[in-house]
Amino acid sequence: MNTSDSSKFPLVVIVGGGFGGLQVAKKLADKPVDVLMLDKHNYHTFQPLLYQVAMGGLESESIAFSLRKNFDSQKNFRFRIAEVLKVNADKNTIETTIGEIAYDYLVIATGSTTNFFGNKEIEKFAMPMKSIPEALNLRYSVLQNIEEALLKPSREEREPYLTFVLVGAGPTGVELSGSLAELRNHVLNKDYPELKKEDMKVYLVDFLPKVLGPFSDQASAAAKEFLTKMGVEVLLGVKVESYDGDEIKFEGGKTIRTKTVIWSAGVMGVVPEGIEKENIERGNRIKVDSVCRVIGTPNVFAIGDVAAMITDETPKGHPGVAQVAIQMGAHVGKTIIQLINNEPTAPFKYFDKGSLATIGRNKAVADLGKIRFQGFFAWLVWMFVHLISLLGGRNKVIVFINWVSSYINYNGGTRLIIRKFEREGLTEQEHLPVTVD
Amino acid sequence: MNTSDSSKFPLVVIVGGGFGGLQVAKKLADKPVDVLMLDKHNYHTFQPLLYQVAMGGLESESIAFSLRKNFDSQKNFRFRIAEVLKVNADKNTIETTIGEIAYDYLVIATGSTTNFFGNKEIEKFAMPMKSIPEALNLRYSVLQNIEEALLKPSREEREPYLTFVLVGAGPTGVELSGSLAELRNHVLNKDYPELKKEDMKVYLVDFLPKVLGPFSDQASAAAKEFLTKMGVEVLLGVKVESYDGDEIKFEGGKTIRTKTVIWSAGVMGVVPEGIEKENIERGNRIKVDSVCRVIGTPNVFAIGDVAAMITDETPKGHPGVAQVAIQMGAHVGKTIIQLINNEPTAPFKYFDKGSLATIGRNKAVADLGKIRFQGFFAWLVWMFVHLISLLGGRNKVIVFINWVSSYINYNGGTRLIIRKFEREGLTEQEHLPVTVD
Numbered sequence: 014m015n016t017s018d019s020s021k022f023p024l025v026v027i028v029g030g031g032f033g034g035l036q037v038a039k040k041l042a043d044k045p046v047d048v049l050m051l052d053k054h055n056y057h058t059f060q061p062l063l064y065q066v067a068m069g070g071l072e073s074e075s076i077a078f079s080l081r082k083n084f085d086s087q088k089n090f091r092f093r094i095a096e097v098l099k100v101n102a103d104k105n106t107i108e109t110t111i112g113e114i115a116y117d118y119l120v121i122a123t124g125s126t127t128n129f130f131g132n133k134e135i136e137k138f139a140m141p142m143k144s145i146p147e148a149l150n151l152r153y154s155v156l157q158n159i160e161e162a163l164l165k166p167s168r169e170e171r172e173p174y175l176t177f178v179l180v181g182a183g184p185t186g187v188e189l190s191g192s193l194a195e196l197r198n199h200v201l202n203k204d205y206p207e208l209k210k211e212d213m214k215v216y217l218v219d220f221l222p223k224v225l226g227p228f229s230d231q232a233s234a235a236a237k238e239f240l241t242k243m244g245v246e247v248l249l250g251v252k253v254e255s256y257d258g259d260e261i262k263f264e265g266g267k268t269i270r271t272k273t274v275i276w277s278a279g280v281m282g283v284v285p286e287g288i289e290k291e292n293i294e295r296g297n298r299i300k301v302d303s304v305c306r307v308i309g310t311p312n313v314f315a316i317g318d319v320a321a322m323i324t325d326e327t328p329k330g331h332p333g334v335a336q337v338a339i340q341m342g343a344h345v346g347k348t349i350i351q352l353i354n355n356e357p358t359a360p361f362k363y364f365d366k367g368s369l370a371t372i373g374r375n376k377a378v379a380d381l382g383k384i385r386f387q388g389f390f391a392w393l394v395w396m397f398v399h400l401i402s403l404l405g406g407r408n409k410v411i412v413f414i415n416w417v418s419s420y421i422n423y424n425g426g427t428r429l430i431i432r433k434f435e436r437e438g439l440t441e442q443e444h445l446p447v448t449v450d
Numbered sequence: 451m452n453t454s455d456s457s458k459f460p461l462v463v464i465v466g467g468g469f470g471g472l473q474v475a476k477k478l479a480d481k482p483v484d485v486l487m488l489d490k491h492n493y494h495t496f497q498p499l500l501y502q503v504a505m506g507g508l509e510s511e512s513i514a515f516s517l518r519k520n521f522d523s524q525k526n527f528r529f530r531i532a533e534v535l536k537v538n539a540d541k542n543t544i545e546t547t548i549g550e551i552a553y554d555y556l557v558i559a560t561g562s563t564t565n566f567f568g569n570k571e572i573e574k575f576a577m578p579m580k581s582i583p584e585a586l587n588l589r590y591s592v593l594q595n596i597e598e599a600l601l602k603p604s605r606e607e608r609e610p611y612l613t614f615v616l617v618g619a620g621p622t623g624v625e626l627s628g629s630l631a632e633l634r635n636h637v638l639n640k641d642y643p644e645l646k647k648e649d650m651k652v653y654l655v656d657f658l659p660k661v662l663g664p665f666s667d668q669a670s671a672a673a674k675e676f677l678t679k680m681g682v683e684v685l686l687g688v689k690v691e692s693y694d695g696d697e698i699k700f701e702g703g704k705t706i707r708t709k710t711v712i713w714s715a716g717v718m719g720v721v722p723e724g725i726e727k728e729n730i731e732r733g734n735r736i737k738v739d740s741v742c743r744v745i746g747t748p749n750v751f752a753i754g755d756v757a758a759m760i761t762d763e764t765p766k767g768h769p770g771v772a773q774v775a776i777q778m779g780a781h782v783g784k785t786i787i788q789l790i791n792n793e794p795t796a797p798f799k800y801f802d803k804g805s806l807a808t809i810g811r812n813k814a815v816a817d818l819g820k821i822r823f824q825g826f827f828a829w830l831v832w833m834f835v836h837l838i839s840l841l842g843g844r845n846k847v848i849v850f851i852n853w854v855s856s857y858i859n860y861n862g863g864t865r866l867i868i869r870k871f872e873r874e875g876l877t878e879q880e881h882l883p884v885t886v887d
Contacts, residue, residue, distance in 0.1 A: 055593065056866045072511035074864040081641040082861065091644075094597050094867070111601055146869050156492065160531050164548055204518040207528075407855045407862060411848055418844045424519065425844060427511040429493045430531070432583050432869075 022047045022089070023117035025349060026107065028097050028285070030057050030080045033317035033338035033345075034122035040346020042087045046118075046353070051095040051109060055080055058145055059403055061335065062412070064185060067148035068192035069156070069428040070419060075411045077145060078404035097123070100287035102310050107285070118312045118349050121285065121299065122342065125318035125333060128279035128296070138258040138436075139276040142185065151275065153434035155193075158272050163207055175213045176271040178261055180253055181278030182219035183226060184370040187236055189275060190217040191373040194243040199423040215245045216269060219278075220252045225378070227332060228368055232378035235387035239372040253278075280333055282319035294321035298330060303360035304348045305341050312352075316341035322361065331363055335402075340364065369395045374420070459484045459526070460554035462786060463544065465534050465722070467494045467517045470754035470775035470782075471559035477783020479524045483555075483790070488532040488546060492517055495582055496840055498772065499849070501622060504585040505629035506593070506865040507856060512848045514582060515841035534560070537724035539747050544722070555749045555786050558722065558736065559779065562755035562770060565716035565733070575695040575873075576713040579622065588712065590871035592630075595709050600644055612650045613708040615698055617690055618715030619656035620663060621807040624673055626712060627654040628810040631680040636860040652682045653706060656715075657689045662815070664769060665805055669815035672824035676809040690715075717770055719756035731758035735767060740797035741785045742778050749789075753778035759798065768800055772839075777801065806832045811857070 022045050027034045030052040041048050056077040065071040084090040099108040106115045127141035140151045155177070162174035177193050179186045197213040217224065217240060223233040224240070224247065240247055252264040256274050281297035292300045292308050298321035300308045305320060307313040317338030321330035331337040344361045351358045367381035369391065377392035379385065396416065403409050419425025459482050464471045467489040478485050493514040502508040521527040536545040543552045564578035577588045592614070599611035614630050616623045634650040654661070654677060660670040661677070661684060677684055689701040693711050718734035729737045729745050735758035737745045742757060744750040754775030758767035768774040781798045788795045804818035806828065814829035816822065833853065840846050856862030 054867065055597070056868075072509045073868055074509035074511075074866055077864070077866050077868070079641070079865050082865070085640045085861070088643075093600065094594075149868070157531075160492070163530065203522045204516070206525075407851065410851050410855075414844065414847050414851070418847075424522070427514070428516050428519070429511055429514050430491065431493075431510055431514070431586070 020047050023353060024049060024115070025118040025120065026051065026114060026116040027120045027122060028052075028107070029122035029124055029317075030054070030092075031060075031122060031124045031317060031338060032335045033124075033342035034120065035083070036339050036342025037120050037122065037316070037346045037349075038084060038087070038090060040343055041089065041349065044089070044350055046349070047089050047091070048087075049091045049093065049114070049116075050080060050084075051093050051097065051114075052080060053094065053096045054145075055092070055094055057083065057404060059408075060143075061399055061402075063142060063145070063148045064188045064192060066145060067142055067151040067155075067189065068196065068426070069152050070192065070426040071412060071415050072427055073145045073149060075408050075415070076403070078408060083404060097121075097285045100285050100313070102287065102307070102313050105312070116312075118352075119314065120342075120345055120349075121307070121313065121315040121319055122317055122338070123283040123285065123319050124338075125280035125282050125296075127276060128281040129276065130279060132255075135253070135256050135274070135276065138256050139180070139274040141276055142189070143280070149431070150434045152428075153430045153432065154436075155273060156428055156430050157434060159201075159205060159208070161272075162212075163205065168212070171212065172214075173259060173270040173272045175208070176216070176269060177214070177273045177275070178216045178218060178269055178271045179275045179277065180218050180261075181276065182217050182221070182224040182247070182249070183277060184368075185277040186217055186219070186275075187224055187240065187370055187372055189277070190215050190240060190245045191243060191371070191376070194240070194245050195373050197244065200428075203424060204428065210244075216248060216271075217245050218248045218251050218253065218263075220250065222250045224249070225370055228370065228378065229380045229385050231385050232368075232370070232380050232387060236370065236372055236378050239376045239387075243373060280318065282321075284319060294323065294330065296321070296330075304358050305345050305361055306348075314345045314348075316345055327363075334368075336366055337363060369398060371395045457484050460790060461486060461552070462555040462557065463488065463551060463553040464557045464559060465489075465544070466559035466561055466754075467491070467529075468497075468559060468561045468754060468775060469772045470561075470779035471557065472520070473776050473779025474557050474559065474753070474783045474786075475521060475524070475527060477780055478526065478786070481526070481787050483526060483786070485524075485527045486551070486553075487517060487521075487527065487529050488534065488551075489517060489529075490531065490533045491582075492529070492531055494520065494841060496845075497580075498836055498839075500579060500582070500585045501625045501629060503582060504579055504588040504592075504626065505633065505863070506589050507629065507863040508849060508852050509864055510582045510586060512845050512852070513840070515845060520841060534558075534722045537722050537750070539724065539744070539750055542749070553749075555789075556751065557782055557786075558744070558750070558752040558756055559754055559775070560720040560722065560756050561775075562717035562719050562734075564713060565718040566713065567716060569692075572690070572693050572711070572713065575693050576617070576711040578713055579626070580717070586868070587871045589865075590867045590869065591873075592710060593865055593867050594871060596638075596642060596645070598709075599649075600642065605649070608649065609651075610696060610707040610709045612645070613653070613706060614651070614710045614712070615653045615655060615706055615708045616712045616714065617655050618713065619654050619658070619661040619684070619686070620714060621805075622714040623654055623656070623712075624661055624677065624807055624809055626714070627652050627677060627682045628680060628808070628813070631677070631682045632810050634681060637865075640861060641865070647681075653685060653708075654682050655685045655688050655690065655700075657687065659687045661686070662807055665807065665815065666817045666822050668822050669805075669807070669817050669824060673807065673809055673815050676813045676824075680810060717755065719758075721756060731760065731767065733758070733767075741795050742782050742798055743785075751782045751785075753782055764800075771805075773803055774800060806835060808832045 027050045059076040062076045095109040095111040129136040158174040162171040165171045193215045254262045299315040318333040371377040377395040378387045379391040464487045496513040499513045532546040532548040566573040595611040599608040602608045630652045691699045736752040755770040808814040814832040816828040
């Protein structure tokens with residue numbers, strides 16, 4: 014692919030249309046560069062609300078936004094659906110699923126994926142939730158398991174289908190377990206009159222001694238209390254040993270029979286081939302200098318979840334959150350223009366705006382610097398911040414309506430199995446005539 | 451499956467949660483019967499708006515409604531996800547994917563599917579659009595083809611990816627070709643600045659000499675004029691001979707190179723096994739008597755698209771439209787109660803409320819008995835009727851917002867490829883480095 018015919022401006026290739034990639038492209042609007050963005054999807058995913066898609070609270074399209082449409086009016090922007098196979102930093106090209114592309118500047122904003130820490134069995138049977146297709150798979154799987162439970166004649170046989178285990182008590186695990194608890198408390202008996210609230214169990218498990226690890230102790234304690242009151246069984250300081258699709262085993266011998274393990278216990282960067290081994294940090298992240306430049310290259314950048322900027326202040330790099338990606342993206346956009354103009358560049362400085370996590374209806378926790386609060390007001394702040402951050406007026410309105418409708422009803426959302434989720438080797442068809450009472 | 455333990459009421463099994471099945475269940479609320487509905491999906495599909503899902507105007511969840519939620523408050527209603535494999539009318543049971551079920555009354559409301567009239571090649575390569583998964587496949591396929599066109603170096607090579615042929619000029623074909631023309635006229639160059647309006651072609655083909663066959667001549671002529679003005683090439687009195695995925699051939703020798711043929715040229719009833727051969731009519735419909743009872747059975751009914759009620763007034767049966775299914779459903783609900791009470795039953799009478807079809811922005815046609823009108827006012831009526839018919843307040847509001855947003859923008863909707871559509875043998879990966887200018 015060759016875009017040099019049409020322009021004599023340097024070509025900036027951005028790989029990934031997440032929070033970071035979007036900012037880079039935006040900062041380069043009306044600047045003397047051509048921008049080419051690649052992504053394997055033609056949309057931006059608003060990851061903070063993925064769990065609501067997974068739990069049937071929102072339709073998938075309301076947290077996705079067309080990358081093409083977003084840049085409709087940016088004249089120097091081009092987009093292609095493609096995946097990067099390899100970076101050839103020495104000759105300034107990338108190999109992609111749509112051919113080789115020569116760049117002048119390259120920004121790797123490929124984000125992160127679920128980290129199963131090498132456990133192939135867990136990877137096979139546990140559900141990840143880092144993309145819209147994965148969130149939909151999770152939704153379908155949860156609903157299918159409830160339907161399946163109805164076909165089982167005994168409580169004993171129903172149990173594993175109605176038991177949900179979340180591994181990893183970060184914001185995703187907390188939000189998912191809270192939503193599952195609300196499904197159990199408010200929806201289960203309405204939608205499935207054959208089942209009682211008590212038939213369903215939700216476990217939240219972490220090997221750390223607290224939920225919401227990076228939050229303040231105050232927020233962690235409040236979140237744990239909220240969850241416990243909602244009926245989530247919180248198991249802390251517990252390490253998962255194995256999961257075979259039927260039973261999860263913990264270190265020390267405890268087991269739980271379950272058909273659903275949701276894995277949000279870790280992420281790792283999505284690093285394309287061609288990045289030097291010695292430039293890969295813990296968590297599969299690419300080591301970058303103070304302007305997010307990949308060590309040893311003059312014109313290749315990495316930002317967001319896939320970047321590790323190791324400094325005295327950030328010995329482990331920055332946290333893998335949207336704010337870091339957004340701020341790094343903006344900084345890299347500015348830096349590229351400075352490099353083109355031979356102007357001095359400035360080191361990246363992260364401004365931590367604080368952390369929010371929601372547990373459920375009227376329940377959230379907020380750590381905004383020294384200001385910490387929990388409960389209803391935190392929940393309002395959480396909703397406001399997420400609503401204004403969503404791309405597109407239509408999406409904002411539709412998400413808002415969904416939330417209002419769910420708040421009034423206790424029973425909103427869209428619990429539809431649009432496409433059946435099938436995992437090979439897992440769904441045995443063992444349907445025999447059964448008695449339902 | 452046995453539901454007799456819990457109740458001594460007769461069990462009415464309804465197969466299918468479409469327009470007809472819903473009405474039967476509703477009419478049986480608070481009556482001395484148990485109702486069991488089976489459907490392969492856990493939602494009702496509002497088929498009249500399927501084409502908007504296919505064209506990215508609406509998210510799939512806004513035209514689907516949970517069958518469980520719809521009957522949350524109906525105490526005698528049960529639901530299971532299941533498909534019927536066979537009807538054993540002699541012993542009053544059905545065999546299903548979840549086991550054998552004994553019924554007292556059975557209502558077959560399985561609807562219709564796409565009829566390819568036995569042409570296996572067309573079935574393999576053309577796109578049907580009768581369900582939400584099929585509509586999504588169509589959306590993804592259209593968008594993927596436009597993306598693919600961008601990778602082709604010459605106009606000649608791009609052409610088949612940007613040419614869309616609709617076979618069947620009924621309401622579905624008219625609505626789809628109108629939407630594709632609007633995509634071409636208002637969106638194409640904005641979303642894909644490399645492409646011009648003139649690069650995309652939309653054909654609407656029918657072997658009949660008019661569009662909207664069953665409508666008045668006035669409506670047909672208006673629809674054709676609307677389409678032509680929007681840039682759709684309408685080819686009438688033309689019969690399709692073959693389609694191999696690359697080229698569609700018509701009787702007489704004309705051919706069009708296209709990667710997308712959308713087939714809405716006919717439907718056929720979905721008839722479970724076990725129905726006597728001599729009771730199957732043209733179009734794969736089940737012959738029923740004047741109360742929609744399958745000929746020769748005392749307690750098995752068929753309604754809607756899968757039923758053929760042949761009388762002197764309706765020598766070909768009723769048209770395959772939602773209104774027929776709705777009215778038959780209500781009638782059968784009433785009839786079952788009359789049979790249980792040993793009361794006399796009345797023959798079904800169809801009340802034709804009229805027909806509506808939309809072509810695009812401000813453009814629709816309405817045949818309401820003798821009252822016929824076309825254009826803006828028909829379009830308002832069309833929107834109003836469809837909006838009030840949608841299940842669920844949330845869906846109504848969300849569809850309304852989508853429509854308002856699209857009306858203001860000329861560029862609304864959700865053109866997202868959430869899951870890539872892949873057809874075996876069709877998508878060759880022939881991506882070589884290409885030049886984009």
